[in-house]
Structures are given as C-alpha cells and as structure tokens.
Amino acid sequence: QKEVEQNSGPLSVPEGAIASLNCTYSDRGSQSFFWYRQYSGKSPELIMFIYSNGDKEDGRFTAQLNKASQYVSLLIRDSQPSDSATYLCAGGSYIPTFGRGTSLIVHP
Amino acid sequence: DVKVTQSSRYLVKRTGEKVFLECVQDMDHENMFWYRQDPGLGLRLIYFSYDVKMKEKGDIPEGYSVSREKKERFSLILESASTNQTSMYLCASTNPGSSGNTEAFFGQGTRLTVV
Numbered sequence: 621q622k623e624v625e626q627n628s629g630p631l632s633v634p635e636g637a638i639a640s641l642n643c644t645y646s647d648r649g650s651q652s653f654f655w656y657r658q659y660s661g662k663s664p665e666l667i668m669f670i671y672s673n674g675d676k677e678d679g680r681f682t683a684q685l686n687k688a689s690q691y692v693s694l695l696i697r698d699s700q701p702s703d704s705a706t707y708l709c710a711g712g713s714y715i716p717t718f719g720r721g722t723s724l725i726v727h728p
Numbered sequence: 729d730v731k732v733t734q735s736s737r738y739l740v741k742r743t744g745e746k747v748f749l750e751c752v753q754d755m756d757h758e759n760m761f762w763y764r765q766d767p768g769l770g771l772r773l774i775y776f777s778y779d780v781k782m783k784e785k786g787d788i789p790e791g792y793s794v795s796r797e798k799k800e801r802f803s804l805i806l807e808s809a810s811t812n813q814t815s816m817y818l819c820a821s822t823n824p825g826s827s828g829n830t831e832a833f834f835g836q837g838t839r840l841t842v843v
Contacts, residue, residue: 628768654831663818663834664771708771714824715786716761716832720770 623647624711626719633726639696641722643709646690650711653685655694658706658721667707668694699726731755734819734835741842747806749838751819759822759829760802762786762794764815765837771818777802809842816840 623646633639645653652671656664670676670683670692682695692711696703706721735750753760759778763771763786773786775794783794791813795803802821806813819835 652825652829656832663837664832665834666831669831710832712829714759714829715773715776716820716822716829717773718763718771720768 624709624717624719626707626709626722628720628722630723630725633699633724635699635701635726635728637699637726639699639703639724639726641694641696641707641709641724643692643694643719644690645692645709645711645717647712647717648687648690649713650717651713652711653683653692654710654716655681655683655692656708656710656718657703658708660705664708696724699724701726701728732819732821732833732835734817734838736838737836739838739840741806741809741840743810743842745806745809745842747809747840747842749804749806749817749819749840751802751804751835752800753802753819753821753833754800755821755823755833756799757821757823757833758799759824760796761820761822761832762792762802762804763818763820764788765818766815774804806840809840811842814840814842 658664668683684693709719761776762774777796820832822829
C-alpha cells in the first residue's frame, strides 16, 4: 500500500508565527509532491508543488523535499487567521495519493 | 474560469436508490478520479480512468461503478445507495507529466446524504 502520512493536528500557531507542516511517503517511485489547502466544506486547492530535492519558495510558502528521507514539508511564514484550514500533502507517480491532512489553526 | 464541474452540490437520496454523480472537466485532461472524503479518513480513491471507456478500481470500489463515455465526462454510480455511502464526493482530473501527474483540479464536491 502506497501511503502518505501526515499528523492530523490540530496545529495551533499565533498570528505572525511560522507554521510547519510535515508529511512522509512510502512510494519511492513518487516524483512529484503537492500541497493543497482545504477550507471547511470546500474542495482542495493547490498551494505548491515540488519535484526536486531542496527548497522551493513562493511568497509566504516554502516547500521542502528530501527524497532520501521520503519527507516533504510546508512552511508558512507570517501566518494569518485566513491560513486556518486543513492542509493535504499528496504524492504518487500517476495516481494522486493524499495524506489525511493536518488541521492548522492560526489564532489572533 | 470553471475547470471541473460536479453536477450537484448537495444530494439527499433514499436507501436503495440508484444515484448518479456527474463530473465534467474542460481542460482536456486524460486522467479523472473519484474520491470520497470522510472526517478522519481523508481522501479515499474509489475509481479512476486514464482514457475514454477505460476504468480502474481504486481502494474502495465496492458499491460503486463508473462510466467514461467521453473524455471530458466521468460519472460515478451508486448502484443501490446505502447509509454508509453518506459522504463528500470529490471528482478530480490531472494530466500525465514528465515527473508523474500534474496537479489535481477538483470539482466543488457533492455532499451526498443517504437516508
């Protein structure tokens, strides 16, 4: 079974802090990884994708990939209350495989 | 700007009814997927399709079937709805890329309640 694992949380951080979300995967054949944000009652929407080892930055978001450790992370800098949502990590070679999601709460 | 559209946002059906959930994408994507999402269980793959008239079982296909007669349309069918099929159903599409799939585009979801 090819799996993507995430801590379900909730992860609670104060406004302005850095939120760190983590994910591990079992399929070594996975080449691309995605982070989606899902607000309650809504469908997931893409925040970032990463294919190569190392860091990838986009505004307040940084994705990190370590293929040797089979580890993916998402850092959110200057967290805002509007970032409060469930964050889904996804991998998989051709079939998107999703983690169960981490609930993030950013409190004022 | 709509890319993946599901036919209904909310549905209430009776036990034993045959239920059709429709999904249409306008991005010419090859791959389409049906997931269900339940609290604490995340997104679970029901069925997927790589091409017209082609279908493959996902992790939880029991009680479901699918149809893909045209590239842009992927239908999920509940042959005889049961209360344990009450869930949020999400359709998604992707295209194969050089590093595996491209990002998944999701429909708005269908909240199905079986009573």
